[in-house]
């Protein structure tokens with residue numbers, strides 16, 4: 001049983017690497033499609049494999065409420081339950097719990113909250129989250145942290161970082177005491193917090209690195225701060241993380257955000273945008289966003305993105321996709337999710353190729369210029 005990160009190549013601060021897990025090797029930089037509830041919404045695991053998804057994200061909060069840990073255990077873990085043989089990462093659920101304004105009560109011991117499904121009382125402690133993540137069996141588990149809102153007062157951010165650190169220590173201790181429940185290794189990542197305060201970010205990451213985790217996440221970004229603040233904090237954090245461990249920037253972001261964050265040394269990313277926007281009729285393309293409700297697409301029979309090799313772009317035109325959304329046909333969501341994820345995944349493969357060939361800066365500039373080019377087909 002093994003988990004290992006191999007840094008293959010750096011180009012400036014951008015990195016290409018391999019994450020070795022018992023469910024296969026993940027090539028970084030990597031985008032993780034979000035499968036919060038054990039499914040990446042409106043797309044099949046078979047399709048995910050076809051478009052080159054290497055690892056998906058599940059959520060401990062959601063999976064613990066439904067189907068619940070006992071069913072996951074009886075199934076033999078989440079991989080078997082959902083029919084996905086490649087790596088899985090589980091978020092701890094901290095972000096979701098701390099988003100439940102008014103429905104939660106935070107103490108040193110943990111967080112009491114009410115299920116958003118049936119209102120039943122629930123309790124998450126660092127130890128409980130580790131137990132749940134063992135039952136789920138994700139290849140990469142995240143510690144329970146407190147994700148602070150933006151803006152966040154300095155005093156609260158300080159308290160929150162201190163609690164996040166104590167919880168990280170408890171997570172690690174319990175992780176070592178409690179062995180995996182299935183026949184594969186699981187790795188535990190720490191999560192750095194500290195809002196937009198660099199001294200807190202530095203203190204938090206320094207302590208996490210002392211504790212020693214298999215990888216490190218930068219949390220609490222993309223919560224309302226400006227893009228420049230986010231890039232600034234990302235760069236500051238990445239510079240303080242050990243080069244031999246994977247770096248995961250949580251909840252980020254748009255294609256531009258991914259480019260800028262890869263350029264600052266991050267390896268792993270997840271975001272709801274390609275899937276959520278896909279279900280809402282918005283496509284990401286190499287020439288920027290396309291909003292299908294726009295009437296200009298009514299008789300536009302060209303593919304969404306002529307440069308895209310996905311099933312959607314190879315077989316259907318914008319007019320048909322627009323019509324599917326107007327008619328509220330499920331296929332519209334399916335085809336657009338498939339395209340958006342294909343676009344994100346191939347975008348990351350191109351970034352990786354550019355890093356390996358030591359031409360990341362020129363690739364980034366050319367890609368940004370295309371993304372920002374005036375989308376001539378969007379004038380209504």
Ligand SMILES: [Zn+2]
Nearest residue numbers: 308310313339
């Ligand atoms: Zn496509």
